[in-house]
Amino acid sequence: MSNNKLSNHGRRRFLKLAGSGLAITGGAGLLRRQLLPISDAMAAPDAPANLFFVGTDGWISLPATPTIPTFHPDVYAPTNFTTYIFGFRNMTGIPPMDPAAPANMNPLVIGQKNKAQHSAPLFWVDEFTGSNTFRLDLLNVGLAQRPDLTDSHSIHWHGFRNVIPFFDGEPTGSFAVPVGRVFRYIFKPRDPGTYMFHCHVEDVEHVHMGMTGLVFVRPRQNGQSFGGFTKFAYNDGDGSTGYHREFAMLLTEVWAESHWCDAHIQLPEWSDYKVDFALLNGRVYPDTLEPNSPFNAATSTHAYDTQRQADGDLVVPARPDLQYQPLSALVTCNAGERVLLRFANLGFKEASMTLTGIKMKVVGKDATPMRGFNAAGTARTGADTSYETNTLSFGAGESFDAIFTAPPHSGGSGPDVYILYNRAYNRSDNQINGAGGQRTEIRVYPSGTISAQTIPNENPTVA
């Protein structure tokens, strides 16, 4: 909220920073552990944006019972919904300015105020190899429920190495995007792996309110063939991180009181923080099993671009209460396939994701392959530190890449089902019978039953 802006923090003025220093004398020595990026040619400027995101507020649906007195469901919530959020929307392909009146903002875009989704649109970027600069435009259309707030927004790519403040989205060291303004973030990602992104303005609040998403970087090795695979988590050189299907799993949390406070012009006391709802891709079980909202194939080259209605609003799925939670957490695959699960945690608490009945192999953490340095210290091709587990325990801001091989189908009709859930039951139990929160299913079909994924998180129709 604006009354907590860091730049207005008032107890005392920040100190002028005074340091002392001497010129550094260089010297020969081993240059290890600090890998330099591969040198590539410069990118061509002035290309159109790869993605166009809008930042605003909105409403989502979480289980209405059991109620949380005063706070949940929120009495202000429109029909079908329970919980106030801040969030992003993907409006790629819609010009920010009105084509009929170029001096005005496009009503299709302004109209998305109060229509944010959670979690934020999943997107992915190819490793930078010289010409594929990635451009993400962010437009802040303001908050419908809180016109008194003039909060800026930003995109912080969490984990981006060697970032400059200008593109980091951290508003004290640089700047953020005020209401009614647009800014283009430039990314030249040189390190494959799973990352997160979120608004970094007053981030205790804006992150928790839902301006959180998952982003990953595809390795330049993709498209080549190693070990029978053409898609990989990392530039492994041997196919050890190859996979057939991939699913992003973003973990977030909802403390109902804080969401209620934002809708009702109140301030929560953040040290009272607790987790009322634990979300997987913006939903709680069993909603996690509901299908993805349909995506627009033409504009889903770099993001899961949910289909829109004529007025720009998200398409209404079979479960209208999930209109603004379009991303499923259901995993479907054929027996024998390798499946990459990309986990990232933008909640504030540790999670412990357990997969029953199938071992997962951890091939990456925090966008780093599970390999030590080679003897020369020049590349992470040394000791293999990957390991198998059925439980991934990770805290706020961490990511894991885990691959499992779908076991043989047991025969009979229908898929074999394996449960993926947060073993920290107090964050997986917001419904009766222990069912709730961060829980989903992995459905294994007989070999050849479902066709290949065209984009991540897609569950192609079962033949």
Added chain:
Amino acid sequence: MNKSTFKQLSRKLATPLAVAISSLLTGLPTMAMAAPLGVACTSGAGTNPSFNLTTQIGDIQLPDGNTMYMWGYALQGQGFQHPGPVLCVNQGDTVTVTLTNNLPEKVSIMFPGQTDVLANGVPAQPEFDPPLPNAGSRAISLTTTAPAQAASIPGVVQYSFVANQPGTYIYESGTNPQKQVRMGLFGTLIVRPTGTGGGPDHLYNREDSRFTTAGNWDEEFLVLLSEIDPYQHWAVEANPAANFNFNNYKPRYWLINGRGFPDSIADNNAAFLPTQPYGALARVHPYGAPAHPYPGAIRYLNLGSEDYPFHPHGNNGSVVGRDGRSLETEAGDDVSFEKFVVPVGPGQTWDVMFSWHDAEDYNIRNPNDPVGSPDNNPVDVNIPQIANQFFGQFYSFSPYLGVQGQQPPNWSTLNTCGEYYIISHNHALNQITSWGALMTGPITYMRVDPPLPNSCAQ
């Protein structure tokens, strides 16, 4: 002489007693006065150093304007400080720590990670009440204690151990620790490697654990994380003997090096924080040979009771050691790993190497680097007008390292020479608050200066 050193000196000179004491105590441990940033070591004299610590009562300042009653370890002859002194020793030293206890209850020091710790010349042992053997005995201290102060006579205990493994360690009270540690009885122990491949500017006995040190450009930093439940502290202040019900424990403040942001980025020994001597600003230069061939080092410690997932923007820390052990196999294979969140558990220490590299050559407008030169590499985006930005106090108003852009009228920036400020903070974001004051707590910045020579005040 830089400004900070001058301030420190003038403060010292204004206190003749302190001068007298420091001259009397020549040869006793002293905190290095030169460096306003980075690890501020208290080093013992010669090999086999001795440290004389006392327990003291004092207050610290918190970001919401509150002050907090604390207990702490301090150097003999000096007042209360929080956290305790950063004790720096060399591998192989026999370290002696004499604790003089001024508190009205028994106090001790644990040295987790050290072996064969002696207390008063015999192995340090847990203490039981009633003493063993007795069927009803219960441990009342995890290690040998110094008696409580009685009739103004302090209790004394002397510990010693051989610091045989390099790395970063905590020290903390082992007596009533859920109370005494939370009250502030803890500190940092750094053991510098002296074996083959080691040295004072290495984390471990490995060539590749060397970090940047050159005068005041030391890039060795401390991130000591802790937390405070104010009700516990007020309960102890009201009645030290009463037992605070730990079931009611609920932290409201979280600190880095004993300070909350923005105090965290003030210099070591900042005059306005008289009892919180340790800053956390990490000032570095862009990484890369030949000028800057070694990375920086950060020593993370968790002295709290919660998990602290600490997130440095803009770099993956390379975790080369944990709990005072280098991450390598017995065969010498490197098993270090990179993390963009360093998840430090209670009582753990993580040794991390880090750097910031000018990957896109955004240093183009260096005064020595004419615009239009072949390495001129503008950001391929139009820089928004100021009216289209919501900017912060460290912003240079330019994307380029070493450049200060046009500032709006009446704006007072804290950016001095176009340097970058890249944040580091705890990513359990409910912990970067101070009982209602948001965006405080365990936050600091990595300040990246333009390559030398530059126009920055040094």
